Amino acid sequence: MSEVLVLVDHADGVVKKPTYELLTIARRLGEPSAVFIGPAAQGAEVAEKVKKYGAEKVYVIDDAQIKGYLVAPKAEALEQLAGSTSPAAILIPSSYEGKEIAARLAIKLESGLITDAVDVQAGEGGPVTTQSVFAGNYTVQARVTRGTPIITVKPNAAAPEESEGAGTVEEFATTVSDAAKGAQIVASQPRQATGRPELTEAAIVVSGGRGVGSKENFTVIEGLADALGAAVGASRAAVDSGWMPHSFQVGQTGKTVSPQLYVANGISGAIQHRAGMQTSKTIVAVNKDEEAPIFELVDFGVVGDLHTVLPAATAKINDRKG
Amino acid sequence: MNIVVCVKHVPDATGDRHFEQDFTVDRVGVDGLLSELDEYAVEQALQIIEKRPDEEHTVTALCVGPEKAVDAVRKALQMGCGAGAHVLDDSIAGSDAAATSLVLAKAVEKLGAERPVDLVVCGMASTDGAMSVIPAMLAERLGLPQVTLASVIETQGDQVRIKRDSDAATEVIGATMPLVLSVTDQSGEARYPSFKGIMAAKKKPLEIFSLADLGLEPALVGLSVAWSAVEDTTARPPRTAGEVVKDEDGSGASALTDFLATKKFI
Ligand SMILES: Cc1cc2nc3c(=O)[nH]c(=O)nc-3n(C[C@H](O)[C@H](O)[C@H](O)COP(=O)(O)OP(=O)(O)OC[C@H]3O[C@@H](n4cnc5c(N)ncnc54)[C@H](O)[C@@H]3O)c2cc1C
Ligand SMILES: Nc1ncnc2c1ncn2[C@@H]1O[C@H](COP(=O)(O)O)[C@@H](O)[C@H]1O
Numbered sequence: 001m002s003e004v005l006v007l008v009d010h011a012d013g014v015v016k017k018p019t020y021e022l023l024t025i026a027r028r029l030g031e032p033s034a035v036f037i038g039p040a041a042q043g044a045e046v047a048e049k050v051k052k053y054g055a056e057k058v059y060v061i062d063d064a065q066i067k068g069y070l071v072a073p074k075a076e077a078l079e080q081l082a083g084s085t086s087p088a089a090i091l092i093p094s095s096y097e098g099k100e101i102a103a104r105l106a107i108k109l110e111s112g113l114i115t116d117a118v119d120v121q122a123g124e125g126g127p128v129t130t131q132s133v134f135a136g137n138y139t140v141q142a143r144v145t146r147g148t149p150i151i152t153v154k155p156n157a158a159a160p161e162e163s164e165g166a167g168t169v170e171e172f173a174t175t176v177s178d179a180a181k182g183a184q185i186v187a188s189q190p191r192q193a194t195g196r197p198e199l200t201e202a203a204i205v206v207s208g209g210r211g212v213g214s215k216e217n218f219t220v221i222e223g224l225a226d227a228l229g230a231a232v233g234a235s236r237a238a239v240d241s242g243w244m245p246h247s248f249q250v251g252q253t254g255k256t257v258s259p260q261l262y263v264a265n266g267i268s269g270a271i272q273h274r275a276g277m278q279t280s281k282t283i284v285a286v287n288k289d290e291e292a293p294i295f296e297l298v299d300f301g302v303v304g305d306l307h308t309v310l311p312a313a314t315a316k317i318n319d320r321k322g
Numbered sequence: 323m324n325i326v327v328c329v330k331h332v333p334d335a336t337g338d339r340h341f342e343q344d345f346t347v348d349r350v351g352v353d354g355l356l357s358e359l360d361e362y363a364v365e366q367a368l369q370i371i372e373k374r375p376d377e378e379h380t381v382t383a384l385c386v387g388p389e390k391a392v393d394a395v396r397k398a399l400q401m402g403c404g405a406g407a408h409v410l411d412d413s414i415a416g417s418d419a420a421a422t423s424l425v426l427a428k429a430v431e432k433l434g435a436e437r438p439v440d441l442v443v444c445g446m447a448s449t450d451g452a453m454s455v456i457p458a459m460l461a462e463r464l465g466l467p468q469v470t471l472a473s474v475i476e477t478q479g480d481q482v483r484i485k486r487d488s489d490a491a492t493e494v495i496g497a498t499m500p501l502v503l504s505v506t507d508q509s510g511e512a513r514y515p516s517f518k519g520i521m522a523a524k525k526k527p528l529e530i531f532s533l534a535d536l537g538l539e540p541a542l543v544g545l546s547v548a549w550s551a552v553e554d555t556t557a558r559p560p561r562t563a564g565e566v567v568k569d570e571d572g573s574g575a576s577a578l579t580d581f582l583a584t585k586k587f588i
Contacts, residue, residue, distance in 0.1 A: 011490055070468065070495060071458065095489045096454060096471060103458035106420060112549030113419065115453045128553070134339045134450070139556050146549040182467025182501065186483070187494040204587065228587060236507075246473075246487050246508055253359070253446065253507045261587050271335050282585060283561070284578070290566070297561050300581045304569025312575030317588050320579070 002088035003057070004030040005081065007101070008050065009093040013042035015049045017201050020160035022091045022153055023053040025120045027163065029127050030088040033057040035081060037066060037074055043169050051167025053160060058169050065176045071097060072180035075104035080174050082109060087148060089127055091120075094152040102152050111147025118157050118258065118279070127151060135252070135271055136278030155200040156258050191247055197231045199248065204261045205280070207233035207250055208243075209273075211266015211287065211306055215243040220310045221265060227317040233257065233277075235267045251276035265306045269294030286310065323374070323440045323499075325381045326407075326430050327367045328460075329360040329398050331391035332450040339450065345552035346416045346545060347450060349388055356394040359445035361401070361512035366505045367443045368402045368513070370477055380404055382433055386414060386425050392528070399523035400515030406528035407433060413533055416545025419451070423459035425543060428536040430464060440480070444504040446471055454504075461502040469497050473508035 004026040009016040019034070026032035034055040036046045043060035050058060059081060066073040078101065082090065090105070092098045094116050106113035119130035127149050131140045144150070199205065206228065208221035218232075225232045234244040236251060250257055252272040262280035267273060269285075269292060277283070278297065285294045290303040302309055333339045334353045342348050364383065371379040382405040383398030385391050395406035409429050417425070430439055442464070447454040461468035472484035472495075480499040485492065487508070515523070533540055541547065567577045582588050 070470070072461075072467065075462070097489055099454050100458040100468065100470060103419070103453075103455035104462040106455075106549070107423070107459050107462040110549075113455065114550055115455060132558075133452070135335065137339070137558050138341070139558060140345075140552055141554040142550055142552045144550045179465060183469050183495055183497045185493055186496045189492045191491055228582070252449065252452070261582075261585070278558075278561075282587075284581070286574070286578070290568070295566050296563055298566065299561075299564035300578070301564065301566035302569050302574040302578050303566060304574040308572075309569050309574045309578065312572055313578045316575060316579040317582070320583065320588055 002030045003033045003085050005078070005085065005087045005090045006032055006034050006055070007078070007092045007098070008034050008036045008046060010036070010038060010046065013038055013046060015046055017160065018093045018153070018155045019050065020053045021155065021158045022093065023050060023055055024158045024161045025153060026091055027054045028120070028122050031056050032165065033059060033085070033087070035059045035061065035078070037061045037063050037077060039063060040171060043171070047167045047169045051165045052162050054163040054165040055167050056165045058167055059172045060169055061172050061174055068185055069181050070183040070185065071100045072104060072182065073176040074101045075108065076176055076180050077174040078105050079108045081172055082148060089149040089151060092150065092152045094154045098152050102150050106150050109147050109150070111150050112144030113150045114142050114144060115152045117151050117153045120151055120153060120157065132279050135275035154256065154258070194232070196225060197229070199231045199233055199250070199255050200257055202231035202257070203259055204228050204230035205233045205250070205257050205259045206230045206263045206265070207235065207267060208238055208265050209235035209267030210237035210241070212238060212243065217307070218243055220307060223314045224263065224310050227314045227321070235273050264294050265310060267294055268292050269297060323371065323377065323379050324434065324437045325367050325371065325379065325441045325443060326433055326439050327363050327381060327383050327398060327403060327443045328426060328456070329364065329383050329385050329394045330357045330445070330448045331355070331385060331387045331394035332357040332448055335449055341555045344416065344545065345555050350390070354390060354393065356397040357445060357449045359447055359449055359507060360394070362505050362507055362509050363443045363445045364398050364401050364403060365512040366475055366509055367441070370441070370475065374477070380437070382407055384426065384429055384433065385409070386422055386429070388415065395528060396523060397515065399526045399528070400519045401513055402519060405526060407531060408528065409531045409536065411533045411540070413540035413544050416548065417543045418548040418550055419453055419455050419459060420549050421543040421547070423456055423463055425533070425536065425538065426456065426460055427463035428538055429531060430460070432531065432536055438500065440499045442502045444502065446504050446506045457502050457504040464502065467497045467501045469495050469501055470504040472503060472505045475503065475505065475509070
């Protein structure tokens with residue numbers, strides 16, 4: 001069976017959940033090999049994690065020459081690895097960085113690229129992907145027809161399934177050209193951890209929009225989120241007002257989420273917001289305007305003032321949990 | 323400076339966007355416009371030159387697309403770009419991102435034939451394809467650094483510094499021109515064309531290039547040679563509207579809690 005390369009999604013060596021989803025998908029297509037670009041010293045620890053989800057090999061690419069720059073060196077490293085492994089496919093997490101690595105790699109390998117897959121299955125002519133397009137109004141089935149299929153996969157595209165792999169560590173030495181070092185990371189301020197689940201990975205997302213009214217009032221949204229064990233999201237109106245950082249924005253120019261449950265509060269439901277949440281399994285909205293377009297999408301809606309409905313609901317939920 | 327802004331003409335997101343029989347996006351039978359996210363690219367390109375009044379600049383709006391796509395270039399001219407370039411060739415129809423980036427790269431080279439291009443400015447994503455890959459592909463093809471997803475941009479001499487909110491951190495990126503830049507909708511509202519701008523745009527140079535003008539073989543682009551193929555498209559069934567209750571004296575919170583409990587979210 002041919003290898004399927006999976007780029008490991010991690011923060012300082014801590015493997016993130018999408019990696020396990022990608023490894024689960026990779027097993028449908030061939031033999032999964034995890035590719036860890038990070039400090040070589042962390043390779044063994046990462047291997048222990050990813051072998052539980054079926055990684056037969058773990059390529060460790062030391063990032064001493066890579067980490068200070070934007071995507072170009074990573075694309076070169078993957079090009080070199082693909083050259084020596086001839087994989088059946090390359091799976092990359094669908095973050096902005098992942099998509100840019102994939103874009104450069106596709107040109108280098110003269111291979112087809114499919115971005116933002118929400119499902120990938122084995123097919124006769126290679127992997128068949130499912131994507132959600134036009135603000136979630138269409139689903140599209142596609143296939144790569146040239147070269148090595150390069151597919152970026154969205155979080156939650158598969159439920160991670162454990163399966164013991166060999167997890168054999170192989171250090172892979174790469175050379176980074178000077179040309180790839182053109183865009184230098186001068187300063188980096190890691191985002192503060194909120195203690196809540198990651199927005200794109202969360203099973204439940206509770207969002208607030210302009211109707212929340214102020215930065216302070218977001219505690220109402222956070223209260224409900226914590227009662228449900230959810231991540232917090234925001235509309236662009238709430239972000240533009242400075243109530244929440246941009247990293248919380250859901251929508252066309254923010255994050256796309258597809259949780260089991262999405263709760264939209266004080267959000268009207270503009271097309272650009274829908275683009276980021278329309279494929280959620282269950283949608284709930286609280287809005288004081290019964291004409292708000294968000295109600296066209298909901299499984300359940302409350303016409304009412306979020307400032308009274310949400311605190312009351314939060315108290316009831318906390319009561320039930322005892 | 324010599325700046326090229328890549329602007330895409332896209333179907334209106336508030337209209338009925340759909341696919342053709344061959345699964346390509348219907349670009350001709352629907353209302354289209356300059357992709358809103360590319361307005362931010364135009365705006366930033368203009369701000370960059372406005373902050374450098376002592377130099378001579380050209381800002382060219384470049385678009386690859388069918389005949390009506392020229393409207394995107396026109397809008398960019400009305401906003402203040404000095405020149406326009408539209409790559410128009412029937413063979414391009416149905417091109418994937420890889421082929422589009424090839425055409426854009428050749429067009430950038432052509433626009434830099436006399437005076438090298440310093441900056442290629444793109445939007446963060448097209449509002450129809452939404453892949454966010456063209457800037458990286460273009461950079462790869464041109465052999466340039468890419469500085470993407472900028473919310474704040476500063477230039478000094480041939481140096482570029484940007485601030486961006488990446489997936490995990492807020493970053494400052496530095497690079498030397500020439501390079502490919504992409505900007506987000508956090509970079510600041512785009513200007514509206516003024517009446518004067520609209521009148522002036524009519525006299526601005528707008529070149530139409532065919533593939534032959536760019537020295538490209540038609541066999542390298544288009545639907546038949548795309549590196550990926552759409553095999554099926556399905557309209558998502560509209561969500562059936564669920565129950566909506568009015569909150570009266572706290573009934574809303576109870577109903578909401580009951581709903582969440584029935585669905586096992588509590
Ligand atoms: C290029 C582009 C990209 C964009 N990208 C995004 C994006 O990524 N994400 C995004 O969200 N938007 C995006 N937008 C903006 C989008 O078009 C809308 O403007 C935005 O989503 C509106 O946010 P909102 O629903 O919070 O505010 P509004 O539309 O103002 O709605 C506020 C809602 O709150 C309700 N409300 C008010 N007070 C209360 C109360 N006390 N209790 C209950 N309900 C109340 C009101 O009835 C109203 O329905 C984009 C726009 C453009 C042009
Ligand atoms: N056909 C096109 N013509 C001109 N510019 C384009 C075209 N397609 C994409 N671009 C540019 O590339 C950016 C990202 O597009 P995409 O990768 O399709 O999401 C857009 O914001 C534009 O700046």
